[in-house]
Amino acid sequence: MMRYGLLLLPMLLAGCGGPEPERNATRSVVITGNDNELIVPVPRGAGQNSTEAGGAAVALEPDGLGLGATRRATFGMPRAAVTDMLAKALGSPIEEGDDQECGTGALSFASFRGGLGLYFDAGKFVGWDLDGRDGGRFATATGLGIGTTRKQLDAAAPVTLEDSTLGIEFSMGGLSGLLSSRDPDGEITNLWAGATCIAR
Known part of the structure; x- marks a missing residue:
């Protein structure tokens, strides 16, 4: 009997603090384009990643990464500065190295938790890529990310599709x-911008 009482106590205490937020709660963003407006549900936290210590949010951008409301890591910035900015938001890279087999030539890389990879050439930030690890944790400021559908992409802006050696590629x-x-209802499985080596 004592064992069951101990198990029930945390449940009773949790009920005193008001309703618990839904684990899979979503927010919505409005995407405009092509004379259309589409309200897109986005998983809570997408495009708002931070460390438990309160690091800056990281948003995917065509020319780099947004960090919080005012800081940006743009292509062409020194590797050390960009890596430091991202480490403060996401923790240290989980892997770093050089890749000699990229189509654009040899690139250095730094991989972070959540499937985000950064690429560097001659010590400069030149690209990023994102895969579906950790459930598509990152997104653009408008909510586009892993799991976004073709329909949502078409509503946001003109999209070009082509069959490549990697699969169905869009730009x-x-x-x-x-x-x-x-x-x-086809979904985004990978995203990238700039010079990358996604076949690595």
Whole structure:
């Protein structure tokens, strides 16, 4: 009996603090383009990543990464500065090295938790890529990220599709990526911008 009483105590205490937020609660963003407006549900936290210590949010951008409301890591910045900025927001890189087999030539890389990879050439930040690890944790400021559908992409801006050796590749402004299918409900599985080596 004592064991069951101890198990119930945390549940009773949790009820005193008001309703618990839903684990999979979502927020919505409005994407405009092509004379259309689309309200897109975005998983809570997408595009608002931070460390438990309160690091800056990281948003995917065509020419780099946004960190919080005012700081940006743009292509061309020194590797040390960019890596330091990201480490403060996401923790130290989980892997760093050089890749000699990229189509654009040899690139250095730094991989962070959540599937975000940064690429450097001659000590300068030149690109980023994102895969679906950790459930598509990152997104653009408008909520586009892993799991965004082809329909949502089409509503946001003109999209170009092509079949490549990597799969169904799309480009939209300075962003590129892969879709799981050409159907309206096909989802983004990878995103990148700048010079990358996603086949690594």
